[in-house]
Amino acid sequence: MNDLPWLEQEISRLIALNQCYNISRSTYMKQTVYIISNCEPNINYVPVLYGCDGKILYLSAEDYQNLKFSGSIELIWKSN
Amino acid sequence: MKETEDQRIAAKFRQVFDDFEDPASNEGWLELRKKYPEEKGRPLFFWISSAAAALILFSGLWLYIPEINQEYTSSKISRIADPERIKKSPSLSKPQPIVHAPSESKLTKNEFNLSLDTNGVTNIKSALPESENVFANRTIDISKLSGLSAIPAKNSVKADEYTLSKSSQNTEIQSIKPDTMVLAIGEIAKTDPIFKPNTEELKLPEEKVKNSEKIRKKNFSLSLYAGSYINYADGSENKVNVGAGLSSDFRISKNLRISTGLNLSKNSLAYNQNEPANNYGSFQSANASIIGNLVALSNYKAELLGLDIPLNIKYLFNPERSSTYFLAGLSSGTYLSEKYVVEQSNFNSFAGISAAANNQEISRQMQDFDLMRTLNLSFGFNTRLSKKQSLTIEPFLKYPLGGLGSENLRFGASGINVKLNFNSSKKP
Numbered sequence: 001m002n003d004l005p006w007l008e009q010e011i012s013r014l015i016a017l018n019q020c021y022n023i024s025r026s027t028y029m030k031q032t033v034y035i036i037s038n039c040e041p042n043i044n045y046v047p048v049l050y051g052c053d054g055k056i057l058y059l060s061a062e063d064y065q066n067l068k069f070s071g072s073i074e075l076i077w078k079s080n
Numbered sequence: 081m082k083e084t085e086d087q088r089i090a091a092k093f094r095q096v097f098d099d100f101e102d103p104a105s106n107e108g109w110l111e112l113r114k115k116y117p118e119e120k121g122r123p124l125f126f127w128i129s130s131a132a133a134a135l136i137l138f139s140g141l142w143l144y145i146p147e148i149n150q151e152y153t154s155s156k157i158s159r160i161a162d163p164e165r166i167k168k169s170p171s172l173s174k175p176q177p178i179v180h181a182p183s184e185s186k187l188t189k190n191e192f193n194l195s196l197d198t199n200g201v202t203n204i205k206s207a208l209p210e211s212e213n214v215f216a217n218r219t220i221d222i223s224k225l226s227g228l229s230a231i232p233a234k235n236s237v238k239a240d241e242y243t244l245s246k247s248s249q250n251t252e253i254q255s256i257k258p259d260t261m262v263l264a265i266g267e268i269a270k271t272d273p274i275f276k277p278n279t280e281e282l283k284l285p286e287e288k289v290k291n292s293e294k295i296r297k298k299n300f301s302l303s304l305y306a307g308s309y310i311n312y313a314d315g316s317e318n319k320v321n322v323g324a325g326l327s328s329d330f331r332i333s334k335n336l337r338i339s340t341g342l343n344l345s346k347n348s349l350a351y352n353q354n355e356p357a358n359n360y361g362s363f364q365s366a367n368a369s370i371i372g373n374l375v376a377l378s379n380y381k382a383e384l385l386g387l388d389i390p391l392n393i394k395y396l397f398n399p400e401r402s403s404t405y406f407l408a409g410l411s412s413g414t415y416l417s418e419k420y421v422v423e424q425s426n427f428n429s430f431a432g433i434s435a436a437a438n439n440q441e442i443s444r445q446m447q448d449f450d451l452m453r454t455l456n457l458s459f460g461f462n463t464r465l466s467k468k469q470s471l472t473i474e475p476f477l478k479y480p481l482g483g484l485g486s487e488n489l490r491f492g493a494s495g496i497n498v499k500l501n502f503n504s505s506k507k508p
Contacts, residue, residue: 022432026376030315030355035374037429044371047429068360069376071353073427073434 006054007034011077019043022078026069033057035073299331302502303341303472309495311347315354316491321346325388327499335396339407343388344416349491351380361487363422363442372429378437379423384485388413392456403462411454411478418444418485447486454492455479462501472499 007023014021020039025032032052038045046064049057059067306324323345329337349356355377365375392409396402420442426435458476465471474497480490 020430022429024374024427024429024432026374026427027353027355029359035429037372037374039372039430039432041430047374066364067375068363068365069374069427070355070378071376072378072425073374073376075432078432 004052004054007050010036010050010054014079020079022075024073024075026073027071028057028067028069030070033069034076035069039078301329303327303329303499304502305472305474305497305499307474307476307495307497309345309476309478309493311349311491311493313349313351313489313491314357315351316349316356317352319348319350321348321493323386323388327390329394334399337394337396337405339392339394339409340390343386343390343413345386345388345493347382347384347386347491347493349382349489353378356380356382357490358483358488360422361420361442361489363420363440365424365426365440370426374427374429375424376427376434377422377424379421381421381423382485382487382489382491383417383419385416385418386413387416388454390456391452394460405460405462407456407458407460407474407476409456410452410481411456412449412451413454414446414449415444415485416446418442418447418487420487442487444486450482450484453480453482453484455481458497460499465500468503470501470503472497472501474499 034050037047325343327341390411394407425437460474478493
C-alpha cells in the first residue's frame with residue numbers, strides 16, 4: 001500500500017467522509033484491481049474498481065451484472 | 081379338224097384371260113398400302129441400335145483379342161524355355177537369339193544363311209523366293225538389334241554354324257515359326273541374347289485383377305495409434321492426457337498422402353487462480369445480484385472428451401522407404417462430454433469477509449461441432465516390424481485456431497503418438 005501513493009490519498013479521502021468503507025484486492029480481467037465498497041447497511045452502493053495505476057475501471061451495467069473476480073478477494077483496508 | 085377347232089377355242093379363251101386385267105385388285109392393293117404406308121427409310125432407332133451393337137462387338141473383340149495374344153505368347157515362351165525341348169533340339173541346345181519377324185513367313189520352310197563381314201555386319205541371304213523373302217538384298221546390323229551383338233568374322237566361328245537348315249531336328253523351330261525366327265549363334269549366347277517378354281504382357285487377366293487390387297491397397301493404409309500428450313492453454317496448468325484412434329492414408333501422389341481418421345482424446349485444464357481466456361464462459365453466479373456481494377472464482381477446471389476428425393496432408397520425404405514424413409492439416413470435431421467445474425467464493429463487502437468456497441458444475445454432451453479449428457503439425461519416424469506392419473513414432477502439436485467446445489476455451493496439445501501401421505504392400 002505504501003508503494004501506491006494514489007491509494008494512500010484515496011484512503012485519506014474516505015476517512016474524511018466519515019462513512020463505512022472498505023478496500024479489497026482481487027484480479028479482474030487478468031489484472032490486479034482494488035475494489036472500494038461502501039459498507040453502510042442503508043446505502044446501495046456499487047463497488048468501484050481501480051487499477052494499480054489509480055485509474056477507475058469503468059464497467060457497463062452488463063459487466064456489473066456478471067462481475068466475476070478471479071482467485072480470491074482480499075480485504076486490505078476498512079474504515080472504523 | 082374338230083381338235084383344231086377345240087384348240088382354237090381354247091386358244092381364244094387363253095388369250096382372253098391372258099389379256100384380262102382386274103382393276104379391282106389394284107384398288108385393293110392401294111387400300112392395303114393406305115393401311116400400311118410405305119416406310120420412307122429405316123427408323124433412327126434402327127441405326128442407333130446398329131451402331132451400339134457394332135460398338136459392343138468391336139469393344140468386346142478389342143478386349144478379347146489381347147487376352148488371346150497374351151495366352152499365345154506365354155505358351156510360346158514356355159515352350160522356348162522348356163529345358164527338355166532345348167535338350168532334344170541340338171540347334172537349341174545353346175542359348176539362341178530370337179528375332180521376331182515382321183510377319184508370318186515361310187522362313188522355316190526354307191534355308192537361309194547368315195554370314196558376318198569384317199565390319200561386324202551380318203548379311204542374311206535367304207533361299208526364299210524373291211516375293212516371299214523379306215530379307216532379300218538387305219543387310220541387317222545385328223548390333224542395332226536389342227539384346228544382340230554382332231561377332232566379327234575374324235572369330236573362329238564357321239559360317240556353317242550360322243546356318244539353319246530344314247531338317248527333322250528343327251521341328252521345334254517349325255512349331256514356333258508363325259512369327260519367330262531363331263538364329264543359332266553360339267558366341268552371342270554369352271550376352272544373354274534371349275529377348276525377355278514383357279512381364280506385364282504375359283500376365284493373365286486374373287493376375288491383372290490381383291495387381292489392380294494390390295495397387296488399390298497400396299493407395300490406402302490403415303493405422304491404429306495411441307498417444308500421450310500435454311494439454312496447454314494460457315493460464316492453465318499443463319495436464320498430461322492420453323488419446324487413441326485410427327487413421328487412414330490415401331495416396332494422392334508419389335510424396336503426398338491425405339491422412340484422415342477418428343481420434344478419441346481426453347483433454348483437461350485447470351486454471352487455479354488464473355482467469356481463463358473465455359472469462360469463465362457462460363458461468364454466472366447466483367449470488368452476483370445480491371447487494372454488497374462480490375463473486376470470486378478461485379478455480380476453473382475443464383475436462384473434455386473429444387472426438388476429433390483430422391484432415392491432414394502428409395508429405396513423405398522418401399516415398400520409397402517412407403521412413404520420415406511431415407504432416408499438416410486441420411481438425412474438426414465435437415466433444416462427447418464436457419465438464420466445467422467452477423470453484424467460487426462470495427465476498428461480503430459489508431462485513432469485509434469471504435464466505436466458504438463452493439463448487440458449481442456445468443456438464444454438456446456433444447453441444448458444438450468445431451469445424452477446422454485446430455491446426456495439426458507433426459513429424460513421423462517409421463520403423464518396419466514385419467512385411468505388412470510398421471511402427472511410427474509421431475511427435476505432434478495441436479494448435480487452437482479458435483475457441484473450442486461449448487465454452488470456447490482455447491487449448492492445444494503436444495505429445496507423441498505411437499502408430500501401428502497395417503500395410504498391404506512393402507511400402508507403408
